[in-house]
Amino acid sequence: MEVINIEGLKRSYNTKTGVLNSKTKTTEALKGVSFNIKKGEIFGLLGPNGAGKTTIIKILATLLAPTSGTAKILGFDTYGQEKKVRPNINFIFGGERNLYWRLSARDNLLYFADLYKIDKETREKRIDYLLDLVGLTGRADEKVETYSKGMKQKLQIARGLINNPEILLLDEPTIGLDPVSSRELRNIVRTLAGKGHTILLTTHYMYEAEELCDRIAFIKNGEIVALNTVSELKKQLNQNSIIEVKVSDFSDDDISKLKSMKGVVEVSSYLKDDINNIKIVCETPLEIIKLMLEKFADKKIINLQIREFSLEDIYINLIGDGHV
Amino acid sequence: MYNMYAIKSSCLLQIVQSFSRATFKFCILVQPIFYSLMMYMIYQGYSHEHIISYVIIGSGLLSLWSSVCFSSAGDIQRERDMGTLELIMTSPVDFKVILFGKIIGNTLLGLIPLLISFIFITLFFKISFDVAHLELLILSLLLTVISFIPISLLIACCLTLSRQVRALMNCIEYPIYILCGIVFPIELLPVWTRVFSYILAPTWGAKLIRSSVFGIDSMQMFWMNVLSIVLVSAFYTIISLLLLKKIDKLTRINATLGVH
Numbered sequence: 001m002e003v004i005n006i007e008g009l010k011r012s013y014n015t016k017t018g019v020l021n022s023k024t025k026t027t028e029a030l031k032g033v034s035f036n037i038k039k040g041e042i043f044g045l046l047g048p049n050g051a052g053k054t055t056i057i058k059i060l061a062t063l064l065a066p067t068s069g070t071a072k073i074l075g076f077d078t079y080g081q082e083k084k085v086r087p088n089i090n091f092i093f094g095g096e097r098n099l100y101w102r103l104s105a106r107d108n109l110l111y112f113a114d115l116y117k118i119d120k121e122t123r124e125k126r127i128d129y130l131l132d133l134v135g136l137t138g139r140a141d142e143k144v145e146t147y148s149k150g151m152k153q154k155l156q157i158a159r160g161l162i163n164n165p166e167i168l169l170l171d172e173p174t175i176g177l178d179p180v181s182s183r184e185l186r187n188i189v190r191t192l193a194g195k196g197h198t199i200l201l202t203t204h205y206m207y208e209a210e211e212l213c214d215r216i217a218f219i220k221n222g223e224i225v226a227l228n229t230v231s232e233l234k235k236q237l238n239q240n241s242i243i244e245v246k247v248s249d250f251s252d253d254d255i256s257k258l259k260s261m262k263g264v265v266e267v268s269s270y271l272k273d274d275i276n277n278i279k280i281v282c283e284t285p286l287e288i289i290k291l292m293l294e295k296f297a298d299k300k301i302i303n304l305q306i307r308e309f310s311l312e313d314i315y316i317n318l319i320g321d322g323h324v
Numbered sequence: 325m326y327n328m329y330a331i332k333s334s335c336l337l338q339i340v341q342s343f344s345r346a347t348f349k350f351c352i353l354v355q356p357i358f359y360s361l362m363m364y365m366i367y368q369g370y371s372h373e374h375i376i377s378y379v380i381i382g383s384g385l386l387s388l389w390s391s392v393c394f395s396s397a398g399d400i401q402r403e404r405d406m407g408t409l410e411l412i413m414t415s416p417v418d419f420k421v422i423l424f425g426k427i428i429g430n431t432l433l434g435l436i437p438l439l440i441s442f443i444f445i446t447l448f449f450k451i452s453f454d455v456a457h458l459e460l461l462i463l464s465l466l467l468t469v470i471s472f473i474p475i476s477l478l479i480a481c482c483l484t485l486s487r488q489v490r491a492l493m494n495c496i497e498y499p500i501y502i503l504c505g506i507v508f509p510i511e512l513l514p515v516w517t518r519v520f521s522y523i524l525a526p527t528w529g530a531k532l533i534r535s536s537v538f539g540i541d542s543m544q545m546f547w548m549n550v551l552s553i554v555l556v557s558a559f560y561t562i563i564s565l566l567l568l569k570k571i572d573k574l575t576r577i578n579a580t581l582g583v584h
Contacts, residue, residue: 013579062414065576079576087416097407100337102344107337114333115415115422117326163416 003167003198004037004060008069011055029055031222032069037200037215042193044213045202048319052222053202057171060200061091073167087116092160094172096152101145105136105155108144109162116163123162130158133188150181157188168192170201174208186212206312216311218318225318234309240265242313243280243288246303247296250276257295263288275302330417334425335432341402342395342433356387356437360444363507372451373538378507380445380453381533385468385506385526387437392472393479393497395430400483409484413575420477420568427476431469453537460546461536467553468529474560475525481567484575505530525560528553 011030016022030052037043045053058064059071062082070077076084092098100108106127113123131137134154144152153173160168170189174182182205189212193199203209209216210230217227226233250269258280259267266281282288285306293301342348360383367374403409412422446453455461479496501507503517504526510518521527531549540546574580 061410063410063576064579065573082414082572083416086414091414093407095407098411100341100406100408102341103337107340111333111337112411112415114326114329115412115417117330117416159411 001039002036003039003074004043004200005072005075006036006056006060006070007034007072009033009056009059009066009071010068011052011059011064012067029222030066030069033219033222033224034069035217035224035227037198039198040193040196041214042189042199042201042212044209044216045200045219046204046206046209046216046315046319047219051219051319053219054171056219057091057169057200057202060167061089061169062086063091087163088165089167089169090160090163090165091169091171092156092173094153094175096149098156099144099152099159102143104141104143105131105147105158106140108155109158112159112162118163126162126164127158130161133161134158135184150177153177153185154181157185161192165197167198167200170199172202172204174203174205182208206310206315210311218315220319226314230311233311233314240281240283240309241285242307242309243278243282243285244303244305244307245276245278245280245292245301247276247278248274248300248302250278250296250299254296254299258292261288261291261295327417327421330421331425331428334422335429338395338399338426338429339433342399342430348391348395348433352387352391352433352437353440355390356383356440357444359383359386359390360441364445364449375451376453376537377534380442380451381530381537382507383445384438384441385504385530385533386501387441388434388469388472389500389506389526390497391434391437392430392476393500395433399426399430400480413572419572420565423477423480423568424473427473427480430476431472434472435469455537456539457536460540461533463550464529464532464536467550468526468533471525471529471553471557474557474564477564478560478567481564481571484571484580500524500526503527522552523556523559525553525556528556 009030010028010032013027013029015025015027017025029050033052033056045056047053055064056071059066060073060078062078062085065079072078073085074088076082078085100111103111109127109130110123113127118126128137131140134157136151136154136158139147139151144155147155153176157173160170173189174185177185186208189199189201193212201209201212213230215227215229216233218225226236228236255267255269255278258264258278263284264280264282267278269276269278271277280288289304289306360379363379363383363386364375367379400409403412413419415422442453445451499520503510503513503521504524505521506526510521510527513521528549532546532553535546535549
């Protein structure tokens with residue numbers, strides 16, 4: 001069952017420059033985006049800054065009107081039927097904002113519970129549960145302004161869950177968090193999905209998307225350039241593997257020899273601490289390694305590993321210059 | 325029922341948020357004393373009636389308007405900066421209900437400087453404050469304070485649409501002092517400006533308070549003034565409600581809710 005339907009979504013922003021001779025500049029943030037998200041799915045939206053990720057999240061969160069096209073949540077239009085959408089969703093933006101810093105965590109949650117029309121009995125239990133979930137029970141009655149960045153972000157998660165939303169929109173929720181807090185947050189997201197919540201996530205951290213998302217859409221300049229599961233994206237993109245070699249005394253000639261080997265698709269290298277870090281994209285990694293060991297027997301190979309394409313490689317291939 | 329909870333909690337949140345800001349504390353606790361002193365110096369040597377009219381009542385209303393104006397206007401921008409404007413605009417409770425709660429909170433806080441001005445002048449300068457019609461003064465004060473709610477609502481509406489809140493906030497403070505007869509009689513102003521005075525609720529509030537204190541020559545005139553403040557406030561309320569209907573759409577079309 002699909003709970004989010006986006007069809008031909010476009011959004012433009014007008015900005016004015018100059019005072020006397022003012023000019024209006026129109027920027028197309030979304031150029032006709034379409035995708036659907038199933039119930040209970042964690043859907044990742046990846047792309048560079050300014051690609052249109054936050055615009056999609058804001059349209060779904062009923063914060064922005066689309067210029068054209070439709071965005072529907074549970075069958076209701078996010079622009080026009082927002083009253084039916086709002087009780088079923090919530091959104092969390094990364095960073096430390098979106099909270100009342102001069103109130104305690106508990107008071108923040110109590111306030112938003114009132115705004116989401118949660119009855120008194122439910123809200124007491126839910127607030128205690130959420131504070132426990134994000135690990136803020138011990139400091140629940142202290143002012144938010146005394147919290148660390150991580151604690152504020154955890155409180156944002158609790159706030160976003162105050163109405164037990166069927167659909168949760170997360171815009172870079174782990175930005176700036178330390179590794180432990182990020183992992184805790186990822187665990188929370190996974191737990192929520194396990195309980196049937198549908199989650200739309202944007203992130204710049206590829207490992208996070210790879211670890212969490214059931215499906216991923218890559219967005220570039222306001223357009224979806226690829227959409228699938230991580231494994232299917234890897235298959236679709238390439239059947240090749242990557243050999244990563246660390247070797248000393250490797251000249252440009254040696255690189256050229258590598259490139260000319262049969263089965264080698266692409267070679268890139270960089271020098272760090274007098275050691276050449278070489279990345280070889282190839283179809284048959286074992287054969288290439290065998291050949292390499294024969295041809296470069298006099299070289300000191302420090303490390304060698306074969307790996308499949310990572311999500312980061314796919315990202316760079318789709319969003320970047322087409323190379324890995 | 326849920327709307328009542330939202331009004332109550334928005335009102336309390338507003339009071340806590342505002343009172344934790346040093347600038348606001350200065351505005352409602354210290355500024356009324358400065359205003360009172362300034363008005364006393366201006367009207368020193370004038371009749372007792374002038375001193376009550378423009379020093380006690382005038383500085384009280386001045387302080388009330390100043391705190392209401394600054395908090396209603398500034399708070400929208402603060403909510404925008406904090407990223408909470410987006411949250412309250414998209415919550416299931418109607419934005420106008422939340423705004424109403426916030427304005428009640430601001431107006432209740434605005435009563436503090438009114439009280440401080442009154443206590444400071446009557447005690448510090450030993451000025452007697454005799455009231456001709458206490459029950460009508462209470463009614464007049466109540467109507468004046470309530471009349472500030474739709475004005476604040478109207479200002480907040482306009483400011484929700486615009487990001488240039490701080491500039492507007494500073495622009496709207498002084499015209500009210502001048503046009504509403506708070507610090508001097510409006511009869512001193514050119515006739516053409518009085519049209520603006522009469523469409524501003526504080527003008528009628530100031531008239532009502534003064535007549536309740538000094539005595540009412542014509543009860544018919546007093547009730548006409550009551551009707552005027554009610555009509556002007558009702559007009560603001562209708563305009564605000566119409567604007568609020570538009571705001572939800574316009575802010576989403578123009579993308580003015582957030583700063584990122």
